[in-house]
Amino acid sequence: MLSAEKLVILDRDGVINHDSDNYIKSLDEWLPYPSAITAISRLYRAGYTVAIATNQSGIARGYYDETTLQAMHDRLIALVEAQGGRIAHIAYCPHGPDDKCQCRKPLPGMLLSIQRQLGLESLTGSWMVGDSLRDLQAGEAVGCNTALVRTGKGLKTERKGAGLEKARVFDDLAQFVEWLIK
Template sequence: MKLIVLDRDGVINEDSDAFVKSAEEWIPIPGSIEAIAYLSKAGWKVAVATNQSGLARGLFDMTDLTDMHLKMQQLVMEQGGQIDLIVHCPHGPQDGCNCRKPLPGMFRTIAEHFRLPDLKGVPAVGDSHRDLHAGLVLGGKPYLVKTGKGQRTLQNILPPGTQVFDDLASVVDHLLKADG
């Protein structure tokens, strides 16, 4: 099975230091929706793993988050693709959970969902260190995009083996070329 794990904010949609709080504020990065659809149509399973501490902070509620994810899924479906799984961490940084990236809880949930013992070799695409490190715990391959917080992340030492791309569309082009 070909599987990819994507961060959401800064990878699929525009990020905001003030948080993305509604479907109206959820704006796709150019090319990201089409890229997900291309992967899906090429036989890849697409999972999204996203920290959503805005829930714990009271900035939005589950209805708002569901609306954002429905919008994302609808846009991908309109391009002929699908997102197979979305997992989120609703906790704040101080809540002591195991799911908030860089901890591996969401990645374990993804592996279990797809009945995999680990995520060895699975591309984990993110724009921050926490995304890259969370994917590495279960053997994923880190891919950094320069969108979102990616330019800031580039200013620090990256995990070994991290591949850097301009955006999600560039990652997908690379993966599909590697597929042959």
């Protein structure tokens, strides 16, 4: 039986792969951090369940479609599995910021979806790892511990400082994983 304490939820862009202010619109633009792929595999091998919660408003904006997004996620899954890891679930929000959905971070809808999908009673004690304040806010709303990584938009988020009081800060996902499994 999975326990919330053994669940790590990751943001995608800026945590697992390079981010872009122009959106990641194709498989060619989806460039993973090699250390992040290794880190996900290490988490799994250490007994953690890994899920992903990612805002993908580029779909609503017409920059790419769900087939393209699935191709990116298929590549991610294949890379992680090639290193002996596993991703339990990927939740994404295809909506734009003005669509008034309940899934777009900082709202916790995607995290609650992950909770249901994995059959957990709560997410209290699990981890939400992101590179933006909205990632951390979504995690805090459902009782997650939070970690900010300095990759992607993380350094800019750290410099702003507001809202980071409860978060641990790490250079990247690999450093977080090293700390967590020790």
